[in-house]
Amino acid sequence: MSDEIVFYSSPMSRGRMVHWMLEEVGAPYRFEVVNLERGEQKKPDYLAVNPMGKVPAIVHRGTVVTECGAICTYLADAFPAARLAPPLDSPARGTYYRWMFFAGCCVEPAVIDRMLSRPAASRPGALGYGCYEDTVATLEKALTPGPYILGAHFSAADVYVGSQVGFGMMMKALEPRPVFQEYANRLQERAAYRRFMEKGEQIAAGMKKA
Numbered sequence: 001m002s003d004e005i006v007f008y009s010s011p012m013s014r015g016r017m018v019h020w021m022l023e024e025v026g027a028p029y030r031f032e033v034v035n036l037e038r039g040e041q042k043k044p045d046y047l048a049v050n051p052m053g054k055v056p057a058i059v060h061r062g063t064v065v066t067e068c069g070a071i072c073t074y075l076a077d078a079f080p081a082a083r084l085a086p087p088l089d090s091p092a093r094g095t096y097y098r099w100m101f102f103a104g105c106c107v108e109p110a111v112i113d114r115m116l117s118r119p120a121a122s123r124p125g126a127l128g129y130g131c132y133e134d135t136v137a138t139l140e141k142a143l144t145p146g147p148y149i150l151g152a153h154f155s156a157a158d159v160y161v162g163s164q165v166g167f168g169m170m171m172k173a174l175e176p177r178p179v180f181q182e183y184a185n186r187l188q189e190r191a192a193y194r195r196f197m198e199k200g201e202q203i204a205a206g207m208k209k210a
């Protein structure tokens, strides 16, 4: 069984989070471009990998993993030498899961709803994230004083939360509070972040030429 990670993605998609994570992990991976504009995500070959017809997805040691949060969590555990998750018996493990899930279940839908100017819910209590204001205030508190969401140590949770923060501010759907800006700047200085950006740009340029 191959140990290589096959990474299905498009350079201008949520797959960016996983691409960054793969660079943090440092394990060999093969980027398989799924061209969303050409609808390749809905073709049978790819639906056999992810029946949702969405990117990203990875295949590693014969197992398919989809959902950015799940993939980042999986990779941190599959490659412990990269030290991107607190040990299983550490109290920080609970905090780590907490913000991983908060990013996917609260930050992402709150930011996307704001980006799409979706009307406020008539019953905010029925929404997993409640309301945008509470979600953003909770996120700000979690990132204070930092420098990372678990405090002193960078982890996969920063890849996932930090990607949401960077994307939200870029789309003007997340208020550029100083805490968010400083956090995003700090993360973007990482060597793995720069590598993934450079590789992503090269892949995007190749797609334009093809």
Ligand SMILES: N[C@@H](CCC(=O)N[C@@H](CS)C(=O)NCC(=O)O)C(=O)O
Pocket: 012, 013, 014, 015, 036, 041, 053, 054, 055, 056, 066, 067, 068, 069
């Ligand atoms: N919940 C998924 C969302 C994935 C997703 O929505 N991907 C978008 C790109 S950002 C996609 O593949 N869209 C193409 C489509 O739905 O046709 C995750 O976190 O991985």
